[in-house]
Amino acid sequence: MRCYGNPLSRRGFLAAGAFGGLGLSLPELLMRQAMAEQKQYDFVEAKAKSVIHIYLPGGMAQQESFDPKPYSPLEYRGELRPIKTNTGEQFCETVPQLAKRADKFSIIRSMTHGEAAHERGTHNMFTGYKPSPALQYPSFGAVVSHEYGPRNNLPPYVCIPNVPNEFAGTGYLPSSFGGFALGSDPARADFKVRDLDLAGGVDEQRFVRRRAALDVVNQRFVGATSADNVNAMNTFYQRAYDLIDTPKAKEAFDIEKEDAKTRDRYGRNDAGQRLLMARRLVESGVRLVTLTYGGWDMHTNITQGFRNTMPTLDVGLAALIDDLSERGMLDETLVMVSSEFGRTPKINPDAGRDHWPKVFSVMLAGGGIKGGVIHGASDSTAAEPENNPVSPADLAATMYRLMGIVSDKELMAPGDRPIEIVDGGKLIEPLMA
Incomplete structure (x- = not known):
């Protein structure tokens, strides 16, 4: 099971301030919160x-x-x-x-x-x-x-x-x-998912050579920058390679x-x-x-x-x-x-x-x-x-x-700002089986 939740959330620090006057230290508060989070989230099972x-x-x-x-x-x-x-x-x-x-x-x-x-x-x-x-x-x-x-x-x-x-x-x-x-x-009668097939005239061996050459260039380029769009492009390329190399995955798009x-x-x-x-x-x-x-x-x-x-x-x-x-x-x-x-x-x-x-x-x-x-x-x-x-x-x-x-898990926004996946949403429990 995956464990979710973050005792270091904004709510956690607000609570720390409140409990400080009652003699509960920040480390003690965080430990109690972590134990509560563990109980609440250790057994969150994905139904969907x-x-x-x-x-x-x-x-x-x-x-x-x-x-x-x-x-x-x-x-x-x-x-x-x-x-x-x-x-x-x-x-x-x-x-x-x-x-x-x-x-x-x-x-x-x-x-x-x-x-x-x-x-x-x-x-x-x-x-x-x-x-x-x-x-x-x-x-x-x-x-x-x-x-x-x-x-x-x-x-x-x-x-x-x-x-x-x-x-x-x-x-x-x-x-x-x-x-x-x-x-x-x-x-559409001519429906075709873009980028799932090799370009015309490019066989598998030629594709492998091109990919190897591109990898050499990319390693040098990526090492010189941490720009998000460059790293994202590398991720997209890798996932595209995996998709092209997996016939069963490609077939999912073939209606x-x-x-x-x-x-x-x-x-x-x-x-x-x-x-x-x-x-x-x-x-x-x-x-x-x-x-x-x-x-x-x-x-x-x-x-x-x-x-x-x-x-x-x-x-x-x-x-x-x-x-x-x-x-x-x-x-x-x-x-x-x-x-x-x-x-x-x-x-x-x-x-x-x-x-x-x-x-x-x-x-x-x-x-x-x-x-x-x-x-x-x-x-x-x-x-x-x-x-x-x-x-x-x-x-x-x-x-x-x-x-x-769990929606109150925090993700990091630019500037190392922790942002909850959803802020304050309540579960619609009457609809949940």
């Missing part, structure tokens, strides 16, 4: 071996998805109808396939933060932190990459099809923990290996094929996959926007949950569906909804999450949490704990 983070950019409306308000006035509830799930709850009619599988996942209906701008909301939902002008925080994928590293010669953190935004990067961590981007969409029926079940579209690729990658050893789908910033005609955008996601997500379950992978794979914020309670004059961070919904499945639970609630018009509000820090802390990472 991998995470699939499905991010819906733009701000998905809670009312038109997982939190309909059928008893509110029309200008609040919108035009779409609610439907019953297989657990007796109500979802919007836009997710009929997921409604049939509601016993397999849980919904947080009380997600909340205070950032109504896309960039700031995105920062919250990729890092668990409020944006700061003083420090760029690392994304979930970068932290997982830092804590665990590669498995089966595959990149620990992969983005489909590309790194989705500036907040999905490494923040204050070294660049070597960044995400590996496919560079192409799995739904053509899936049979036609499986590809059809997910859907031959952006949502379906990205989700299928994510399953292939975590099955092969990738620790965290981030994928994006759609544009959910529906300021106008939200009814038609959902009718155009949600069906392929509904089918693809349902297929992913079924597929993970059938393969015995759901219990060890955490699926998280999030967005930067929700939408306004009242329909605007353009028949759309505007930005609304006060309350929105997040979906969680597998990886130590109970099925069939609705956690928290919004009020009668989906304007704010009615009970059990959940912050981005709470969500991040829970995700990390399920992966065996």
Whole structure:
């Protein structure tokens, strides 16, 4: 088991000051804290071996998805109808396939933060932190990459099809923990992951000679500098070599290996094929996959926007949950569906909804999450949490704990500043199996 936690945290030193007046010395305090940390964290077991983070950019409306308000006035509830799930709850009619599988996942209906701008909301939902002008925080994928590293010669953190935004990067961590981007969409007929094959005209022997020559040059260059981007490039090269040299690892990126029926079940579209690729990658050893789908910033005609955008996601997500379950992978794979914020309670004059961070919904499945639970609630018009509000820090802390990472562990930012992976997040225990 891994041991986590840091008795030398900011909280530790604050406590030292408090206990000093009671006659407890700093060494005694640290020893007691270390013993408590050991008891608390020695047996933190990872329930989730991998995470699939499905991010819906733009701000998905809670009312038109997982939190309909059928008893509110029309200008609040919108035009779409609610439907019953297989657990007796109500979802919007836009997710009929997921409604049939509601016993397999849980919904947080009380997600909340205070950032109504896309960039700031995105920062919250990729890092668990409020944006700061003083420090760029690392994304979930970068932290997982830092804590665990590669498995089966595959990149620990992969983005489909590309790194989705500036907040999905490494923040204050070294660049070597960044995400590996496919560079192409799995739904394309000519899909091919960049940099996995040798250049034309370069056979294996020629490649080995070139690599040896490059190693000689790099050793001399790296010895003369400690720049992060230089060290990161060496790490990227080494991981690329490992990937190219491992046929089984390369095969994980070959979606053509899936049979036609499986590809059809997910859907031959952006949502379906990205989700299928994510399953292939975590099955092969990738620790965290981030994928994006759609544009959910529906300021106008939200009814038609959902009718155009949600069906392929509904089918693809349902297929992913079924597929993970059938393969015995759901219990060890955490699926998280999030967005930067929700939408306004009242329909605007353009028949759309505007930005609304006060309350929105997040979906969680597998990886130590109970099925069939609705956690928290919004009020009668989906304007704010009615009970059990959940912050981005709470969500991040829970995700990390399920992966065996305790969120108050401190990482080093520039200037040898210890920064907690997440500052103050509480575990969402009612959702944890």
